[in-house]
Every structure is written in C-alpha cells, then in structure tokens.
Amino acid sequence: MLLFVFGLITLSVLGTKGDKDALLYRVDISLPPVEGRDETADILSIKKTVKGLTGVDVLFSFKELGNPKIVLVLDVEKACSWPQLTGYLSSQGYVFSVEALYHCSDYAQELGVNIPKDMWATSFGDEELIIDVNTFPVKELSTLEYNNQMKWKFERDMDILNSGQKGACFRTLAGFPVQLMYFAPVNSSGIDAIEEFVHAAGNLVSEITQIQNLEYYTGQC
Incomplete structure (x- = not known):
C-alpha cells in the first residue's frame, strides 16, 4: 500500500472534487518508540481527540493487534477540518499517513x-x-x-x-x-x-x- 506524507498530499487529495466520495480517507497513525512513552495513554488520547473533531465523521477506528498503530476511516466535510487532526498528531510527534478512498x-x-x-x-x-x-x-x-x-x-x-x-x-x-x-x-x-x-x-x-x-x-x- 502506498503511504503518503500528509503535508505533501493534502492540497492534491482534498482538491479532488470530481469524485462524490473524494473526502473519504484512511489515516494510519503510528506511535514511534520513545523512552517513557505510555502507549495506552497515548492511544486513549487519540481515541478521545478524534471523536471530538468538528466536521470530521469517524466511520471506523481500529488498533492493530500487537502494534502501536491506529487505523481510521474518516469522512471529512471540509478541507479546513484537517488542521484539528494534523495539528494534534504533529504536536505529539506521531507518524501518520493518509490515503483517499471511495466506497466499494x-x-x-x-x-x-x-x-x-x-x-x-x-x-x-x-x-x-x-x-x-x-x-x-x-x-x-x-x-x-x-x-x-x-x-x-x-x-x-x-x-x-x-x-x-x-x-x-x-x-x-x-x-x-x-x-x-x-x-x-x-x-x-x-x-x-x-x-x-x-x-x-x-x-x-x-x-x-x-x-x-x-x-x-x-x-x-
């Protein structure tokens, strides 16, 4: 699966107006190993933060078994909704990638x-x-x-x-x-x-x- 650096693709992906489901995304969030990190606390914080985003509907949210990695499927109403998520993830030092989707x-x-x-x-x-x-x-x-x-x-x-x-x-x-x-x-x-x-x-x-x-x-x- 192709993983994209979020900052490089935001404009091109969010600008895809032709597809009726162009604002559906898979977001993968990984917690890099850091000394003293409380993995459980971080994951619970991400879980709470994502649920509280304005203009972003969380369709699905999962955690990989055995790995500190979260997989989200989001329906984003407007491009300006993204900074809520990206700003938070960047401030915490998480590694994340985004992939545009549409429904099967x-x-x-x-x-x-x-x-x-x-x-x-x-x-x-x-x-x-x-x-x-x-x-x-x-x-x-x-x-x-x-x-x-x-x-x-x-x-x-x-x-x-x-x-x-x-x-x-x-x-x-x-x-x-x-x-x-x-x-x-x-x-x-x-x-x-x-x-x-x-x-x-x-x-x-x-x-x-x-x-x-x-x-x-x-x-x-």
Whole structure:
C-alpha cells in the first residue's frame, strides 16, 4: 500500500472534487518508540481527540493487534477540518499517513454490479476483526478481462454478504492496480475461508492484518 506524507498530499487529495466520495480517507497513525512513552495513554488520547473533531465523521477506528498503530476511516466535510487532526498528531510527534478512498458500492456500480450500501456494515462490536487488503495486478489482462475479474469479485462479495457475513469495503482512489480494503469480523475458520478464496481468485494479492475496534480499546488485559 502506498503511504503518503500528509503535508505533501493534502492540497492534491482534498482538491479532488470530481469524485462524490473524494473526502473519504484512511489515516494510519503510528506511535514511534520513545523512552517513557505510555502507549495506552497515548492511544486513549487519540481515541478521545478524534471523536471530538468538528466536521470530521469517524466511520471506523481500529488498533492493530500487537502494534502501536491506529487505523481510521474518516469522512471529512471540509478541507479546513484537517488542521484539528494534523495539528494534534504533529504536536505529539506521531507518524501518520493518509490515503483517499471511495466506497466499494460506487465502484461496483460502475462495473454494473448493484451492491446497496446498506448491505455493508457501518459498525462492529467487540469481536475479532481483520483488515483484508486485496490488490489486483493488471499483468497481461485486457481492460475487459480486468473489469470482468472485478465484477466476479463483487458478485462473490454479494454471495458472502447474503450469507450473513458482516463486512465493510472501500477502494483506494488510485487508478491501477485496483486495491480493495475490507474490514470484517473473522475467526480462524474464517481466515481459512479467505485464504481458500484468494487461491481460487488467482490474480489477487491479499494482505491480512488483525485489528480490534478502537471503541472498545482500554489497554487492559
């Protein structure tokens, strides 16, 4: 996944007016190792600060399991809302990166597959969760073959959602290769099913990261 230095991309990303969801972003926040740092206190402070931002709707917030890293999906109403977040993160010395997103339902619609947005989850409970980032290399595929591959992927997603599996999905705004980012609750059998699906899909690279819902994070065992 491409990681961008926030200060270099703010103007170009926030200036993308053509896409209807151009103000959706993934923000990764890492806490570099510092002597005496209270990791739990820092994460709880970020959690509280982000919830209090004006003009920024927190769609999802997670913490990577075993790592001092937070993953946010934000809906930003106006570009001028950003300094609230960036000023705070910079003042604390955190390392952060930003990636523009749009909803998978919008991309699927472009391909002729109708996945209503209300089929995707808008929240998760205190359960085992993963981020599954799927990258689809172009290789020797024609445009038609590539689009058909993506259509098949979303048709498969429909089957999974109709079976009762919860999940949320976003596409990175970059053009190609297409990269889809899924959030979903999963157990060991679920991970096995994902791996089986990845092998069946063939032209797909999957990167799975275990996460927990930041809403329920307390730092206590």
